[in-house]
Amino acid sequence: MKNIWTIAKREYDNYFNGPLAYVVMLAILLPLGVYFSLILYFNSQQAYFGGAPAPDLSPINGLFAFLMIFLSPALTMRLLSDEARMGTLELLLTAPVRDSELVIGKWLGAMLFILTLLLITLVYPLVLNNLVSPGIDWLVVIASYLGLILLCGAMLALGVGVSAIFTNQFAAFFVTLGILFFLYFMIGLPAQLLPQSGEVMNYLSIQNHFDQMNLGTVTLGGVVYYLSLIALGLFSGTTAIEIRRWR
Amino acid sequence: MIKVSGLTKDYGARRAIQNLSFDAQQGEIVGFLGPNGAGKTTTMRILTGYMPPTDGEAIVAGYDVVEESLEVRKRVGYLPESVPLYYDMVVFDYLKYMGELRHIPDVDDRVDEVLDMVGLGSRANGYIGNLSKGMKQRVGLAQALLHRPEVLILDEPTIGLDPGQVVEVRELIREIGKERTVLLSTHLLNEAQNICDRVLIINKGKIVAEDTTENLQARLLGAERVVVRVRGEADELADSIKAIKGVRKVETLTDGGVEFEFASGKDLRPEVAKKVIKDGYDLLELRPLGMSLEEIFLELTGKEGKK
Numbered sequence: 116m117k118n119i120w121t122i123a124k125r126e127y128d129n130y131f132n133g134p135l136a137y138v139v140m141l142a143i144l145l146p147l148g149v150y151f152s153l154i155l156y157f158n159s160q161q162a163y164f165g166g167a168p169a170p171d172l173s174p175i176n177g178l179f180a181f182l183m184i185f186l187s188p189a190l191t192m193r194l195l196s197d198e199a200r201m202g203t204l205e206l207l208l209t210a211p212v213r214d215s216e217l218v219i220g221k222w223l224g225a226m227l228f229i230l231t232l233l234l235i236t237l238v239y240p241l242v243l244n245n246l247v248s249p250g251i252d253w254l255v256v257i258a259s260y261l262g263l264i265l266l267c268g269a270m271l272a273l274g275v276g277v278s279a280i281f282t283n284q285f286a287a288f289f290v291t292l293g294i295l296f297f298l299y300f301m302i303g304l305p306a307q308l309l310p311q312s313g314e315v316m317n318y319l320s321i322q323n324h325f326d327q328m329n330l331g332t333v334t335l336g337g338v339v340y341y342l343s344l345i346a347l348g349l350f351s352g353t354t355a356i357e358i359r360r361w362r
Numbered sequence: 363m364i365k366v367s368g369l370t371k372d373y374g375a376r377r378a379i380q381n382l383s384f385d386a387q388q389g390e391i392v393g394f395l396g397p398n399g400a401g402k403t404t405t406m407r408i409l410t411g412y413m414p415p416t417d418g419e420a421i422v423a424g425y426d427v428v429e430e431s432l433e434v435r436k437r438v439g440y441l442p443e444s445v446p447l448y449y450d451m452v453v454f455d456y457l458k459y460m461g462e463l464r465h466i467p468d469v470d471d472r473v474d475e476v477l478d479m480v481g482l483g484s485r486a487n488g489y490i491g492n493l494s495k496g497m498k499q500r501v502g503l504a505q506a507l508l509h510r511p512e513v514l515i516l517d518e519p520t521i522g523l524d525p526g527q528v529v530e531v532r533e534l535i536r537e538i539g540k541e542r543t544v545l546l547s548t549h550l551l552n553e554a555q556n557i558c559d560r561v562l563i564i565n566k567g568k569i570v571a572e573d574t575t576e577n578l579q580a581r582l583l584g585a586e587r588v589v590v591r592v593r594g595e596a597d598e599l600a601d602s603i604k605a606i607k608g609v610r611k612v613e614t615l616t617d618g619g620v621e622f623e624f625a626s627g628k629d630l631r632p633e634v635a636k637k638v639i640k641d642g643y644d645l646l647e648l649r650p651l652g653m654s655l656e657e658i659f660l661e662l663t664g665k666e667g668k669k
Contacts, residue, residue: 121462132450202446206505209410209442210463211435360413362373 118212119220126194126224136228139186143179143232150178151239155246169247173329175239176259180266180325183229184299187267188291190228191274193284194221195352199359200282208360218352222268222275222345229267233260255331262328265341269321270295272348279355295321363388363513363543364409368418371404378404379567381418386560388512391539393558394547397663401567402547403443406515409545410440423512436464439511443518443547445502449491453482453501456490457508464509476504481530495522503531507538514538516546520553532557551659565663578658587611587651588631591619593644602641606633621651 130136158170195218198204207217240256274291281287298321317323321344324337364386371378379401386392394402408415409422411431420427423437448456454473461469477483480500485493490501499522506514519535520528535544536557548554554561555575563571563578571578592599600614603622608630611623624630631648638645 117465118463121459125459129450201448202442202444203448204446205407205412205442206440206446206460207463209412209435209438209440210460211432211465212463213432362413 118216119223122212122217122220123223123227126221127227129224130190130228135189139190139228140232140235142186143182144235146182147175147178147236147239151175151242169251170243171251172240172243172256172259175236176263176329177326179233179236179263180322180329183267183270184295185292187225187229187270187274187295188277188288190225191221191271191278191291192288193278194225194275195279195356196281196284196287200284204356204359208356214356214360215349215353218275218279218349218356221278222272222349222352225271225275226268229271230264233263233267252331258331258333259329261333262325262337265328265338265345266321266325269341269344269348272345272352274348276348276351276355279352279359298322363390363423364392364545365421366405366409366418367420369405369408369415369420370417371401371408371413372416377567379415379564382564382567382569383418384562384569384572386543386545388543389540390560391535391544391546391558393554393561394545394564395549395551395554395561395659396547396564400564400663402564403517405564406440406517406545406547409434409513410438410515411435412440436509437512439506439509439514441502441506441516441519443521445499447490447498447501449489451490452487453477453490453493454486456501457504460505461508466509472508473504476507479507479534480504496524496527499523500527500531503534512542514542514544514546516544518548519546520548520550528553563659563662570662571658575658586625586629587621587623588634589615589619589621589647589649589651590634590638590645591617591647592638593646596620596643599638599641599643602637603634606630606637609634619647 130139154170154174195204198207208214240251240253244251244253273294274287277291277294278284278287281290298319300322302316302319302321304316318336318340324334324340327334328337364384366385367383369382370380382401382405384392394405396402404413407413408427409420411427411434414428422434425433425437427434451459454477457473457476458469461473466472474483474486477486480503482497482500482504485497490498493501499519503516503519506516514535516535520531523531532553535546538544539557539559546558558575560572560574561578562569590599590603596618600612600620603609603620604612608624608628609622611621613621615621622634631650635645635648638648
């Protein structure tokens with residue numbers, strides 16, 4: 116457990132050693148801020164001209180989730196692939212660290228970075244709560260953030276798993292992006308074309324469970340789905356590292 | 363401390379090492395010599411728990427490298443050949459990170475201590491990427507020494523160092539080797555000769571010789587060869603030496619010296635000296651010609667290559 120924390124802490128610090136952390140922060144917080152301002156502006160206009168429903172947080176967190184399709188591969192692409200390319204993987208694999216601890220530590224480092232970002236975005240519900248009367252529904256906000264945490268956790272775990280397979284970080288980026296794109300947009304498509312497969316395909320879509328949570332509905336199926344994806348990503352990563360040893 | 367028996371490793375269809383067996387005791391420095399691709403790094407990687415063997419067994423510090431890999435890794439310090447480091451990290455932070463992964467108590471103090479040991483105390487706050495190759499090598503060595511390992515495995519530890527640093531690092535290894543087991547690979551034969559108690563010569567995945575450098579020389583030569591030099595003309599010197607009983611293979615050298623051989627264990631140098639002086643020559647030099655480790659190495663690896 117201590118090893119996981121040591122590795123996670125280093126990865127977290129390492130994001131801030133280069134430009135990546137700041138680029139990702141800018142790529143998320145700028146669109147979110149602009150979008151939030153626009154929502155406030157149009158809602159206030161609508162309210163002025165004859166009433167509108169009070170704005171809620173779901174579009175903001177929805178945009179966060181959408182942006183993560185592109186940004187989570189950027190955050191995970193070099194986590195293990197670069198260790199393999201630089202040869203530093205040899206140091207970690209000859210230190211008394213389990214392969215699973217290494218993979219989980221890397222994932223946790225990326226997760227801590229996303230949690231930092233999510234902490235910053237809490238400014239939106241706080242502002243919103245002051246602007247609408249009688250305040251926003253905090254239970255919905257909690258459900259939405261739980262959804263985001265689980266969704267990001269799953270995306271990052273899949274990214275770490277892919278990063279363990281490749282030695283080229285760009286290969287890891289594009290493969291992760293492809294997987295996330297497929298799980299977010301494409302896996303739900305057959306549901307529309309073949310109604311009988313709808314239930315299974317909708318369950319497998321990484322977007323659907325989040326959409327529900329974003330509106331305040333937390334289902335056990337959704338939580339289990341994301342936790343399963345996290346386990347799958349971390350297990351794939353650990354297996355890829357073990358295969359490296361045996362090759 | 364290290365006990366290897368029947369170790370074999372295949373990379374796909376290619377056999378990297380074949381049926382290796384050797385051991386190394388506590389307080390012993392063992393040199394691993396061999397040409398590129400001989401299987402040195404593969405063997406070291408197996409011993410450090412980086413990869414499992416295809417067959418055979420290796421016990422390091424009392425633990426099996428496959429079954430008890432984590433226990434082995436706790437007790438082994440390893441400097442890989444390429445000296446992998448995080449170039450974007452500060453020296454101190456890097457060593458602290460590696461120390462934390464090894465659960466070293468009072469890690470900050472220990473990092474300072476090891477940095478002083480390898481002579482990098484003044485560069486503790488510099489980025490690794492900005493260090494010279496020799497300094498990077500020393501950071502790698504510091505990492506390997508950090509947890510006071512029982513067994514130290516060093517893959518080409520002095521490569522890239524300047525002569526002064528080479529002497530320092532060798533001194534450090536010799537010091538560590540007094541109490542711990544050190545296995546080091548090297549291309550530099552004089553390094554093996556200087557600091558190793560014993561050498562293993564490996565070629566094409568097999569050990570072709572294993573002994574002290576002195577014993578290897580004696581074994582291969584089976585005789586001692588000596589050169590004699592005298593002042594002035596020495597046309598009849600060779601004939602004079604030939605007359606001594608037990609002397610064989612007498613050759614006159616182009617510079618006037620004479621080289622001869624006698625069976626090892628029966629030192630004929632005093633007799634030769636007496637005879638040379640008795641014959642009226644001024645004796646300038648009477649020097650044994652040992653077979654250098656280079657020659658031993660070429661002899662052994664060359665023979666294997668021809669098979």
